[in-house]
Amino acid sequence: MQVGDVIFGIAAGGQEKLLFVYEADEDSFWARHVTSQTTARFGRNGESQWVEGGGSCTIVSTATLPRGLYETAVGLDRKFAAKPEYPDTILSTAEIQLVLTHGDFFKARLLPGTEQLVKTADKLNAVGKILQMEWDPINARSNPPTWNAYLDDLPVLVALLERPTSVDEVAIFLADMAARKMRTPQVSGRGMAAAASLVRLRQGWT
CATH class of the missing domain: 1.20.1390 (PWI domain)
Known part of the structure; x- marks a missing residue:
């Protein structure tokens, strides 16, 4: 994983996580959930080593989003990182499209064994x-x-x-x-x- 990657994980309870990688080294990388901004550290095997608030998460797809969806995902990450208040929390049409479709995109391009x-x-x-x-x-x-x-x-x-x-x-x-x-x-x-x-x-x- 490299800084700037947008990837897809599954939490222990089955929750789907759209994640933005914001830090990486040879042994591990850090990613945050785009909408909640909770963070997690992952080993290079895709398994979480630490998750903010507890629990666990496994990376199941690192497929590259189409450019438009990728830009929307990065923009959404920046939006929620700024801790907006209503009405700035209202999602745009493109953001809604991302939220509704990214799961299908990634699940059609899973990592082997997931x-x-x-x-x-x-x-x-x-x-x-x-x-x-x-x-x-x-x-x-x-x-x-x-x-x-x-x-x-x-x-x-x-x-x-x-x-x-x-x-x-x-x-x-x-x-x-x-x-x-x-x-x-x-x-x-x-x-x-x-x-x-x-x-x-x-x-x-x-």
Whole structure:
């Protein structure tokens, strides 16, 4: 990696990271997440040696972005490095396009040996999206969950779904999650419908 490279990583919880390399030497390099500006140090094997705030991250693609997308990524990094306040935090059309498409670009150009990691991350993120949209909406008007409320549960839920699991069994798992997190009765009431969506999702996994 060289200073100025824009690369793509996967965090331990499956989160996708668009990263800007800002320091490098023979043994390691430093990169920061473009939108959050959190930093991490990586070995030359692409594995994180230290991550701000804890956790871990693995580089899965170092493909070169097309020039326009690259310039947008660098500009977005500079934008958030300046700690802007609203309305300067509003994304431009080009920035929105980058946020929406960079994952597909990099995942089509993976480093050898990272395919399974990305496949697992895709499952975690797809399951998490159903939880956030259908079961316990993160944008609920009252008492929404934190964005990372269920990160620790996602791997277990994915493992459950990878078995021949019924909708009822998934609903029971969701009910247990809701009870442990002390969520509202409305969350529990959406359990069966969310479980059905998760089972349908599982049916598309290969």
